[in-house]
């Protein structure tokens with residue numbers, strides 16, 4: 001079996017739940033505050049590891065209480081933390097999240113995640129067939145160095161360009177597989193894409209991003225499922241009917257599940273179908289990293 005290697009962010013998610021989101025300038029009463037492990041990199045690594053792939057996480061945390069808690073949480077998983085670095089120069093990444101009615105708003109303070117650099121991604125082993133995964137919560141030069149190494153090793157690169165940030169088109173071309181949501185697709189395609197847009201519009205925008213006909217692009221659409229371009233063909237799969245409790249981390253679950261499935265030899269179509277089920281389970285629970293499903297839970301649905 002191949003491995004999944006994730007270079008990405010590790011955050012403490014400070015989650016408040018409320019009956020509704022406040023308007024700008026308004027105060028509303030919340031119900032509870034939770035301190036939950038998160039960060040797109042950690043979430044994706046946890047999903048991949050729980051779903052059976054040997055997984056390594058490359059990242060950086062601060063030498064503070066949140067960093068200690070996150071290290072303890074991660075140490076209780078099977079993830080290889082050899083390349084998890086601590087810095088005294090910045091606090092651990094923190095995300096302030098409000099969840100109301102199943103929807104969330106998030107403000108992320110990168111802290112130590114902004115310290116991840118090309119040296120951090122230089123040492124972890126990468127072999128042919130491994131899956132290298134990253135997102136946009138660590139600096140782009142580190143991601144570029146990571147993906148160039150992965151390409152040289154004949155590993156498969158998966159980029160989840162979230163949150164959407166300006167970058168060169170060549171940068172997106174370093175991804176064998178791009179997984180992004182409709183808002184991010186709109187950002188990179190230079191157009192507005194929203195829940196009201198039909199599949200043809202989404203497919204056209206996705207095609208405009210593709211660097212070559214081999215690049216796979218998957219657009220996750222929340223409750224509407226996903227649309228993927230694989231070898232030029234568009235493939236649409238609807239979302240599973242669920243009552244969402246908290247969608248935080250559901251996209252990360254999708255990415256981690258795709259990586260884990262590919263590492264275990266599944267086809268891209270099989271991996272995407274599996275990830276669609278995984279993400280729907282994640283969205284039915286509060287929190288990101290702790291909500292990643294197990295192999296057995298997904299098997300029950302499949």
Ligand code: RIB
Pocket residue numbers: 009011012013037038039040043094095106108137248249251252288289
């Ligand atoms: O994708 C969800 C994640 O985004 C949260 O866990 C939060 O930490 C932010 O990074």
